[in-house]
Amino acid sequence: MKLLTKNTDYAVRALLELSKTEDYVSAKTVSKNQKIPYQYLRKILQTLAKNGWAEAKEGIHGGFKLKAEPSQIRISKLINIFQGDIELSDCLFRKKICFNRKHCALRKELKKIEKLVVAEFERLTLADLVYKSKEAEI
Amino acid sequence: MKLLTKNTDYAVRALLELSKTEDYVSAKTVSKNQKIPYQYLRKILQTLAKNGWAEAKEGIHGGFKLKAEPSQIRISKLINIFQGDIELSDCLFRKKICFNRKHCALRKELKKIEKLVVAEFERLTLADLVYKSKEAEI
DNA sequence: CCATACTGATACTAAATTAGTATCAGTATT
DNA sequence: AATACTGATACTAATTTAGTATCAGTATGG
Numbered sequence: 470m471k472l473l474t475k476n477t478d479y480a481v482r483a484l485l486e487l488s489k490t491e492d493y494v495s496a497k498t499v500s501k502n503q504k505i506p507y508q509y510l511r512k513i514l515q516t517l518a519k520n521g522w523a524e525a526k527e528g529i530h531g532g533f534k535l536k537a538e539p540s541q542i543r544i545s546k547l548i549n550i551f552q553g554d555i556e557l558s559d560c561l562f563r564k565k566i567c568f569n570r571k572h573c574a575l576r577k578e579l580k581k582i583e584k585l586v587v588a589e590f591e592r593l594t595l596a597d598l599v600y601k602s603k604e605a606e607i
Numbered sequence: 608m609k610l611l612t613k614n615t616d617y618a619v620r621a622l623l624e625l626s627k628t629e630d631y632v633s634a635k636t637v638s639k640n641q642k643i644p645y646q647y648l649r650k651i652l653q654t655l656a657k658n659g660w661a662e663a664k665e666g667i668h669g670g671f672k673l674k675a676e677p678s679q680i681r682i683s684k685l686i687n688i689f690q691g692d693i694e695l696s697d698c699l700f701r702k703k704i705c706f707n708r709k710h711c712a713l714r715k716e717l718k719k720i721e722k723l724v725v726a727e728f729e730r731l732t733l734a735d736l737v738y739k740s741k742e743a744e745i
Numbered sequence: 746c747c748a749t750a751c752t753g754a755t756a757c758t759a760a761a762t763t764a765g766t767a768t769c770a771g772t773a774t775t
Numbered sequence: 776a777a778t779a780c781t782g783a784t785a786c787t788a789a790t791t792t793a794g795t796a797t798c799a800g801t802a803t804g805g
Binding site for chain 2: 779780781782783784
Binding site: 496497533 | 748749750751752753754755
């Protein structure tokens with residue numbers, strides 16, 4: 470069971486990379502520094518740009534830069550983009566078997582846990598990670 | 608993102624089904640009542656039996672029955688069996704890049720969330736679900 | 746004004762995980 | 776001995792995740 474898939478993981482790390490400087494950073498550079506497959510990363514950066522988290526500049530010396538403050542970039546949002554809604558379980562057979570109380574009892578409990586996780590990921594921002602990174606470098 | 612895959616979900620529902628009676632219940636019956644594909648369910652029940660959560664009886668009028676009290680069957684254990692360890696993220700590049708503090712900062716935060724989730728699933732037992740089911744039937 | 750180093754868009758393949766099926770052998774009951 | 780079941784295991788299908796490849800277009804520096 471994984472809460473983060475690779476593309477979310479890569480997205481976070483790419484954004485952290487961008488947070489290092491005000492300049493535009495090319496996908497190539499991010500790819501090198503974070504050891505993320507180049508073409509895969511490009512798609513991720515494009516998605517980030519489309520969703521307003523990064524700004525792209527085309528042409529030579531182009532690249533990407535953060536468009537929002539790290540403290541405004543919530544990991545939950547990134548999960549939403551790359552993995553869809555945070556939803557811990559489907560209500561299988563939603564319509565038919567939810568009359569089946571047993572199943573719903575499970576579902577109800579799962580929903581509770583789901584809320585916890587969502588809250589945690591909403592609390593967590595890129596800034597938290599930047600801050601902790603710096604702390605660790607001392 | 609799903610915390611429970613279908614086999615865990617099926618396992619829980621199968622165990623709930625078994626909890627209804629002291630008698631042995633055949634896979635066929637469980638399959639019908641819970642609308643779980645028969646052959647798939649059989650594998651799940653066999654796994655539950657192997658892991659000591661259900662007792663199997665062979666031959667005609669055989670089937671499965673609970674081997675533990677519902678209050679002793681923790682959902683976390685079922686997750687462990689059917690989905691492996693609860694682990695929200697791999698530390699990709701574990702050995703090499705964990706020197707990379709940025710990644711580790713993320714990982715540290717994920718571990719915290721992971722602990723929360725694990726604690727919740729350890730708290731939750733089959734009995735909680737049975738109880739809530741009965742409540743709902745009033 | 747053009748070579749270069751980049752992004753935009755998109756189509757594609759590969760790998761891994763999850764879900765489901767099928768089959769044959771053996772066992773307890775009547 | 777027929778029946779209704781489990782044990783074991785091999786297999787296929789579907790879905791999700793990960794990664795690759797390619798062509799078109801853009802900004803910049805020489």
